[in-house]
Amino acid sequence: MNIVELDRLAKRYGRIDALRSVTLSLEAGEIFGLLGPNGAGKTTLIRMLTGSSRPTGGAVSVFGVDPIRDAARVRRDLGYMPQAPALYEDLSPRDNIRFFGRAHNPPNLEKRIDELLDFSKLRARERDPVYTFSGGMKQRVSLACALVHQPRLVLLDEPTAGVDPRLRAEFWNHFRELARAGATLLVSTHQMDEALYCDRLAILCDGELLACDTPKNLLQRGRTRIHVWRGSSNANESITETEEIYSQALPRVLQQYGLDASVTRIEVERDYLEQIVLKMIQSRRDA
Amino acid sequence: MHRMLAIARRVLRQIARDRRFLTLTLLAPLLVIYIIKAALDSFSVPFVNISSFVVPIGAFVVHFDTYILCAIVLVRERTAQTLARMFVNGYNRAAIIGGYVIAYTCLGTLQTFLVLTELWLLFHLSYPVATVLSLYLVIWLLAVISICLGIFVSNFARSEGQVLPFIPAVTVPGIFLSDVIFSVDKFPRWMQWLSHATPLYYANKIIQNLIRESGTLDGNWPRVALLLAYGLVVLVLATQTLRELD
Numbered sequence: 001m002n003i004v005e006l007d008r009l010a011k012r013y014g015r016i017d018a019l020r021s022v023t024l025s026l027e028a029g030e031i032f033g034l035l036g037p038n039g040a041g042k043t044t045l046i047r048m049l050t051g052s053s054r055p056t057g058g059a060v061s062v063f064g065v066d067p068i069r070d071a072a073r074v075r076r077d078l079g080y081m082p083q084a085p086a087l088y089e090d091l092s093p094r095d096n097i098r099f100f101g102r103a104h105n106p107p108n109l110e111k112r113i114d115e116l117l118d119f120s121k122l123r124a125r126e127r128d129p130v131y132t133f134s135g136g137m138k139q140r141v142s143l144a145c146a147l148v149h150q151p152r153l154v155l156l157d158e159p160t161a162g163v164d165p166r167l168r169a170e171f172w173n174h175f176r177e178l179a180r181a182g183a184t185l186l187v188s189t190h191q192m193d194e195a196l197y198c199d200r201l202a203i204l205c206d207g208e209l210l211a212c213d214t215p216k217n218l219l220q221r222g223r224t225r226i227h228v229w230r231g232s233s234n235a236n237e238s239i240t241e242t243e244e245i246y247s248q249a250l251p252r253v254l255q256q257y258g259l260d261a262s263v264t265r266i267e268v269e270r271d272y273l274e275q276i277v278l279k280m281i282q283s284r285r286d287a
Numbered sequence: 288m289h290r291m292l293a294i295a296r297r298v299l300r301q302i303a304r305d306r307r308f309l310t311l312t313l314l315a316p317l318l319v320i321y322i323i324k325a326a327l328d329s330f331s332v333p334f335v336n337i338s339s340f341v342v343p344i345g346a347f348v349v350h351f352d353t354y355i356l357c358a359i360v361l362v363r364e365r366t367a368q369t370l371a372r373m374f375v376n377g378y379n380r381a382a383i384i385g386g387y388v389i390a391y392t393c394l395g396t397l398q399t400f401l402v403l404t405e406l407w408l409l410f411h412l413s414y415p416v417a418t419v420l421s422l423y424l425v426i427w428l429l430a431v432i433s434i435c436l437g438i439f440v441s442n443f444a445r446s447e448g449q450v451l452p453f454i455p456a457v458t459v460p461g462i463f464l465s466d467v468i469f470s471v472d473k474f475p476r477w478m479q480w481l482s483h484a485t486p487l488y489y490a491n492k493i494i495q496n497l498i499r500e501s502g503t504l505d506g507n508w509p510r511v512a513l514l515l516a517y518g519l520v521v522l523v524l525a526t527q528t529l530r531e532l533d
Contacts, residue, residue, distance in 0.1 A: 050375045054532050068532070072377065080375045086368040088297065090304050102293035103377040
């Protein structure tokens with residue numbers, strides 16, 4: 001059974017379509033990324049999974065049930081980290097984690113809080129009020145609050161915004177560990193390098209789902225440019241742009257040179273994920 | 288129930304940590320009462336009957352303070368998105384409202400005690416102990432109702448700015464329509480009806496009876512029941528109007 005099922009899900013705020021007929025599913029144990037520009041509908045989609053927003057069309061199911069009708073059932077196994085830190089800033093990280101943990105009343109709560117403080121590298125500041133923290137530190141507290149009850153489904157709305165690169169890598173290692181342990185993670189992000197850590201990606205633009213695939217398959221949708229230099233000339237003799245996937249394009253282009261001694265340099269340029277996503281968004285907007 | 292207590296504990300911890308807030312919250316009503324005393328002393332012939340005026344005005348100060356605090360604090364939860372996060376974490380509407388009522392009732396209890404003590408000391412009031420305890424209970428009940436009213440009103444505001452118009456809308460009619468300063472009987476019929484919408488009206492009726500007869504709650508149970516019913520209605524309304532979905 002899929003953990004999350006969206007069937008032609010739609011949400012309209014007045015005259016604005018925040019989501020238009022989005023259909024996708026999340027499997028247990030996968031890290032699913034949501035990519036898209038501001039206003040694409042990522043946060044709206046996440047809020048619908050939490051049962052905080054009622055769809056205006058289509059259907060959503062989490063753990064096989066409706067997240068609004070069976071909110072208590074869904075929220076027992078749901079961890080949610082909103083885009084804003086949403087913390088009690090006059091309280092310490094320990095107090096914040098404890099408060100959100102108490103809603104679920106898990107066994108050994110204090111031990112669990114210790115683990116999370118160690119993981120988020122906040123042990124030294126565990127009793128300081130959150131308002132004295134940097135943006136990145138607040139994000140870490142917020143993440144710890146979302147994970148305190150060891151949820152089966154974790155919804156993370158831009159979890160690494162403002163977090164330094166080293167800790168960001170640690171976050172992603174932890175996400176991978178959670179997924180290996182069976183948790184399902186839905187992560188919205190603007191960071192293209194982070195998107196590559198996901199098992200699958202959905203690209204949203206103006207509320208519409210443009211693509212949903214593995215990062216590898218999405219990368220293959222990009223163009224490949226092959227430059228070949230012959231002799232000592234600095235000017236490249238051939239530039240080939242192809243829509244073909246790179247592993248197939250490369251031998252075909254190189255066949256005409258026979259790779260003789262005159263070929264002194266070969267460069268292969270491939271579209272980055274960012275370029276591919278931007279092109280998709282542009283062509284959708286042009287259409 | 289454990290969720291309600293978790294919220295109450297968290298709110299109390301926040302109040303205790305914010306020393307400035309706590310000090311101002313407790314001192315502001317005392318200062319207001321001191322100013323009223325100083326103003327009344329400046330008249331050679333007071334324009335109100337002091338003995339029937341000071342306790343209800345103390346009740347009004349407690350009502351005003353607890354009402355405003357709760358209205359603003361819950362809106363702050365909404366704007367900081369912690370309210371939405373509480374819901375997603377499994378805290379339900381009853382737990383949230385109940386938690387807030389418990390926590391702010393602790394503060395209201397302390398406030399009521401301080402205000403009544405100051406009234407006693409400044410105005411040299413001398414009522415039997417049973418009357419004093421009855422007065423304390425009524426003002427305390429009014430404080431709890433004011434907390435519920437504050438939460439109810441905050442449910443209609445999306446920002447702290449939006450809650451501001453609700454503050455005079457509830458408190459100013461309260462003082463005019465509660466029989467504390469003016470006799471409601473002399474007002475037009477519609478204003479007399481409107482007076483029933485203010486909790487101070489019911490509280491004042493009981494307070495006036497207690498003061499006049501130096502009595503206890505024994506002869507006032509129907510009015511106390513009315514005040515309780517008012518509180519219950521506001522509590523239900525506050526719980527039902529707390530928005531979880533957009």
